[in-house]
Amino acid sequence: MKIFVRIIIDATVIIFALVIITGWRALVPPRMPISLTPQDYGLPYKDVMFETQDSVRLKGWFIHSEKSQAVIICLHGYPGNKSDILPALVFLYPEFSLLFFDFRAHGESEGRYTYFGLKEFLDVEAAIRHIKNNENLKDKKIGLWGYSMGGAVGIKASSEYKNIDAIVTDSAFANFPEMIIYYYKQLGPLKYIFGGIARVLGRAVLKSDFIQNSPEYAIGNIKCPILIIHSVTDDFVPYTHAERLFEKAPEPKELMEVKGDHSGLDRAFTEEYQSKVSSFFSSYLSDTNKNKEHK
Numbered sequence: 356m357k358i359f360v361r362i363i364i365d366a367t368v369i370i371f372a373l374v375i376i377t378g379w380r381a382l383v384p385p386r387m388p389i390s391l392t393p394q395d396y397g398l399p400y401k402d403v404m405f406e407t408q409d410s411v412r413l414k415g416w417f418i419h420s421e422k423s424q425a426v427i428i429c430l431h432g433y434p435g436n437k438s439d440i441l442p443a444l445v446f447l448y449p450e451f452s453l454l455f456f457d458f459r460a461h462g463e464s465e466g467r468y469t470y471f472g473l474k475e476f477l478d479v480e481a482a483i484r485h486i487k488n489n490e491n492l493k494d495k496k497i498g499l500w501g502y503s504m505g506g507a508v509g510i511k512a513s514s515e516y517k518n519i520d521a522i523v524t525d526s527a528f529a530n531f532p533e534m535i536i537y538y539y540k541q542l543g544p545l546k547y548i549f550g551g552i553a554r555v556l557g558r559a560v561l562k563s564d565f566i567q568n569s570p571e572y573a574i575g576n577i578k579c580p581i582l583i584i585h586s587v588t589d590d591f592v593p594y595t596h597a598e599r600l601f602e603k604a605p606e607p608k609e610l611m612e613v614k615g616d617h618s619g620l621d622r623a624f625t626e627e628y629q630s631k632v633s634s635f636f637s638s639y640l641s642d643t644n645k646n647k648e649h650k
Contacts, residue, residue: 381469381553382468382557383460383467383468383469384433384461384469385434386436386461386462387434387435387436387439387461389438389462389463390438390439391438391441391442392416393418393445396441396442396445398418398445398448399418399419400416400417400418400419401417401419402414402415402416403415403416403417403454403456405482405485406481407459407477407478407480407481408477408480408481409474409477411464411465411466411477411478412464412465413456413457413458413459413464413465413481413482414456414457414463414464415437415454415455415456415457416437416453416454416455416456417452417453417454418452418453418454420448420449420452421449422449422450423449423450423495424451424495424496424640424642425451425452425496425497425498425520425640426451426452426454426486426492426495426496426498427447427452427453427454427498427499427500427636427640428454428456428479428482428483428486428497428498428499428500429444429453429454429455429500429501429505430479430499430500430501430502430506430508430509431455431457431458431461431462431505432504432505432506432526433461433471434469435461435462436457436461436462436463437455437456437457437462438462440455440502442620442624443502443620443623444623446623446629446633447500447632447633450636450637451498451636451640452492452495454482454485454486456478456482458475458478458504458505458508459474459475464478468561470561470563470568471504471531471565472504472507472508472511472531472568472570473565473567473568475504475508476508476512476515478508479499479508479512479516480512480515480516483512483516483518483519487518496521496639496640497518497519497520497640498522498523498636498640499512499513499521499522500522500523500524500525501523501524501525501527502525502620503525503526503527503528504527504528505527506527506570507524507527507528507531507568507570509524509527510522510524510527510573510574510577510581510600511568511570511573513577513579514573514576514578516578519578519579520579520639520640521580521582521636521638521639522577522580522581522582523581523582523584523635523636524581524582524583524584524600525584525620525623526584526585526586526589527570527583527585527592527596527597527600528569528592528596529569529570529595529596529599529600530566530570530571530596530599531565531568531569532550532554532565534592535550535553535554535565536550537591537592537593538550570600571599571603574600574603575603575604577605579639580608580609580635580639581604581607581608581609582608582609582610582631582632582635583597583600583601583604583608583609583610583611584597584610584611584613584622584628584631584632585597585610585611585613586614586615586616586617586622587612587613587614588614588615588616589616589617590616590617591617591618592617594612597610598610609635611628611631613628
């Protein structure tokens with residue numbers, strides 16, 4: 356009996372320690388190097404920096420187009436940076452000006468912890484403010500394109516701020532606590548224990564519950580049209596997350612099925628993808644829709 360109790364205690368300690376280690380590494384992601392810049396694609400750009408309401412300085416690139424109808428803010432995933440999504444989005448230029456930036460605790464931006472959306476929507480607000488404070492851009496419409504965590508953050512931001520005129524998400528999750536459990540899926544029933552402890556750790560360190568950054572609870576309040584793109588073969592965020600988001604999103608909304616792994620954006624280089632995204636943004640960000648009222 357004593358041996359059995361000892362085994363249970365040891366197993367509990369090991370599980371708790373593993374969750375602490377993996378959880379801490381998740382909250383403090385490694386800084387991935389900036390691998391590309393717009394210059395590599397021959398695009399004119401300037402380095403920009405702006406500050407969030409909670410005093411975090413973010414670094415980015417602004418790619419200006421004289422022909423642009425609007426500015427599209429491009430949101431990367433976790434734990435990447437702005438250079439990861441740059442190749443996938445250059446097709447939007449020169450029809451649109453583009454603003455790339457690193458989320459807090461990523462790339463070249465300040466910040467120690469990633470909040471998985473709990474605070475990153477403030478990063479988007481800072482980007483919007485940066486645009487609106489520019490005399491030459493303040494009257495331009497604003498679109499969002501977000502990948503994975505960036506898509507989830509974009510939905511949260513679109514539910515909070517009226518200055519977003521259209522949003523495209525690619526591979527966004529619907530419920531973050533579910534993603535924590537899914538992350539530990541190879542552990543069988545233990546995934547629920549690991550997921551529960553990770554959620555408690557998140558509350559302790561970030562002073563907030565991960566349920567609050569779950570887009571499915573915010574998407575009903577978005578104030579702009581949305582295009583949800585998701586792979587039916589996504590190996591990390593199941594396609595059912597996209598279906599749930601689409602069901603709860605207000606009109607106008609569209610859902611586009613693609614194929615490919617979660618970590619790859621190869622689909623963005625296809626004619627079908629580029630045509631769909633370009634036409635969606637053009638429909639809602641063109642000058643002819645300047646007086647369109649949001650819900």
